[in-house]
Amino acid sequence: AQKVTQAQTEISVVEKEDVTLDCVYETRDTTYYLFWYKQPPSGELVFLIRRNSFDEQNEISGRYSWNFQKSTSSFNFTITASQVVDSAVYFCALMDSNYQLIWGAGTKLIIKP
Amino acid sequence: DTAVSQTPKYLVTQMGNDKSIKCEQNLGHDTMYWYKQDSKKFLKIMFSYNNKELIINETVPNRFSPKSPDKAHLNLHINSLELGDSAVYFCASSLRTGRNGYTFGSGTRLTVV
Numbered sequence: 001a002q003k004v005t006q007a008q009t010e011i012s013v014v015e016k017e018d019v020t021l022d023c024v025y026e027t028r029d030t031t032y033y034l035f036w037y038k039q040p041p042s043g044e045l046v047f048l049i050r051r052n053s054f055d056e057q058n059e060i061s062g063r064y065s066w067n068f069q070k071s072t073s074s075f076n077f078t079i080t081a082s083q084v085v086d087s088a089v090y091f092c093a094l095m096d097s098n099y100q101l102i103w104g105a106g107t108k109l110i111i112k113p
Numbered sequence: 114d115t116a117v118s119q120t121p122k123y124l125v126t127q128m129g130n131d132k133s134i135k136c137e138q139n140l141g142h143d144t145m146y147w148y149k150q151d152s153k154k155f156l157k158i159m160f161s162y163n164n165k166e167l168i169i170n171e172t173v174p175n176r177f178s179p180k181s182p183d184k185a186h187l188n189l190h191i192n193s194l195e196l197g198d199s200a201v202y203f204c205a206s207s208l209r210t211g212r213n214g215y216t217f218g219s220g221t222r223l224t225v226v
Contacts, residue, residue, distance in 0.1 A: 033212055039154070045203060045217035052212070089154055099211045100169065103156045 002027050002096050006104035013082055014112050021077045021107045023092030029053075033095040034068065034075045039106070040088040048090075051075060079109075087111045116140050119204045119218035126194055127226055134189045134221045136204030144168075145187035146215065147179060148203040156203075162187050163209055194225045 161169035
């Protein structure tokens, strides 16, 4: 079965700390895509990154970085030197071979000043 | 300039009423979706249309009826609203494969009283 698990329901850190959001997925497909979305308090869903199953290179975008490991079926997201504006709910999602997105339950990240 | 726009942003209505939410995208995408996000932030796909053709129809009460007049529009009509319909409804669009991710509208917060 296809499944995405975000075991951390809520994480709270103090500003400037580094924080990692975990995402573990299950799929039988050999070709698949993984995504991260951000939902800030204003409510919109913002696309952050897409990764295909053949590309295990880690990605860095400013303070954001993603660690994709097929061996552990994980696609973790790290924010370095967190800021209050990073406070949001973060969703990990898996796209299956039918092009449907399977969503994790989300991790609420609270950055305290 | 808005890529996926949905209206209204807020909708408060009484039980038993019929209401519609409109969605339009100007990205040239051929696939559109409706999602429901409950109070626990869980995202659930409701419908998906590709080039005006229904391709996903999850277990949703038949009081919910999507209508796609063209591939740039996907409206959601809800009959006989119930308290349990209160949620945030998101419209999204993508290319058919969705591999580049979905672009979401800003959401419609529906409150049934």
